[in-house]
Amino acid sequence: NAGVTQTPKFRILKIGQSMTLQCTQDMNHNYMYWYRQDPGMGLKLIYYSVGAGITDKGEVPNGYNVSRSTTEDFPLRLELAAPSQTSVYFCASSYRTVPLNTEAFFGQGTRLTVV
Amino acid sequence: QQQVKQSPQSLIVQKGGISIINCAYENTAFDYFPWYQQFPGKGPALLIAIRPDVSEKKEGRFTISFNKSAKQFSLHIMDSQPGDSATYFCAASFGGYQKVTFGIGTKLQVIP
Numbered sequence: 590n591a592g593v594t595q596t597p598k599f600r601i602l603k604i605g606q607s608m609t610l611q612c613t614q615d616m617n618h619n620y621m622y623w624y625r626q627d628p629g630m631g632l633k634l635i636y637y638s639v640g641a642g643i644t645d646k647g648e649v650p651n652g653y654n655v656s657r658s659t660t661e662d663f664p665l666r667l668e669l670a671a672p673s674q675t676s677v678y679f680c681a682s683s684y685r686t687v688p689l690n691t692e693a694f695f696g697q698g699t700r701l702t703v704v
Numbered sequence: 705q706q707q708v709k710q711s712p713q714s715l716i717v718q719k720g721g722i723s724i725i726n727c728a729y730e731n732t733a734f735d736y737f738p739w740y741q742q743f744p745g746k747g748p749a750l751l752i753a754i755r756p757d758v759s760e761k762k763e764g765r766f767t768i769s770f771n772k773s774a775k776q777f778s779l780h781i782m783d784s785q786p787g788d789s790a791t792y793f794c795a796a797s798f799g800g801y802q803k804v805t806f807g808i809g810t811k812l813q814v815i816p
Binding site for chain 1 (some may be wrong): 710713731738746747748749750753793804806807808809
């Protein structure tokens with residue numbers, strides 16, 4: 590199992606450009622998440638999905654969009670890149686169990702710089 | 705509003721010493737308290753976790769101490785090693801992982 594795979598690992602964008610961060614998992618997890626990590630700020634949830642076709646906003650969704658057409662893939666879209674979106678982005682997934690499971694498996698991250 | 709407060713933000717400990725990271729929470733609905741470990745260039749990974757019905761959980765050199773009345777919990781790393789140098793995040797959740805709130809992280813450096 591590859592786990593959670595993110596691409597690209599690094600990217601430099603110009604202000605106003607758009608891009609999609611890819612995330613795929615091969616663990617058949619039904620829950621998937623996107624976080625951004627900024628120094629001294631911890632991990633902030635951008636969007637999450639509880640299954641194919643279902644997404645919901647997290648703590649910091651502005652400027653981002655997501656879709657979940659399959660169980661495996663959960664891409665994050667930046668439409669008009671802004672310097673404030675310079676960050677490290679992590680995709681994660683988890684499996685719903687009973688009692689409720691709270692372990693998530695993270696990808697290795699995408700370091701995005703907007704200039 | 706920071707629901708999980710973590711301190712210190714950085715910590716330097718000598719090899720063999722005890723590393724202690726503290727967290728406090730506000731929401732009494734939280735029912736699961738995991739700690740994640742993150743090495744440079746990697747994503748976080750679950751290290752150890754506790755539920756509020758126990759006061760302590762130990763896994764190897766890592767121990768979580770939990771004080772429900774004070775709404776505080778802490779991570780103790782005994783016999784700290786240079787390989788423990790990483791960023792540690794405390795977290796709290798209720799209703800499953802999608803409700804997790806992370807602390808701001810503690811960068812631990814263990815020096816020889």
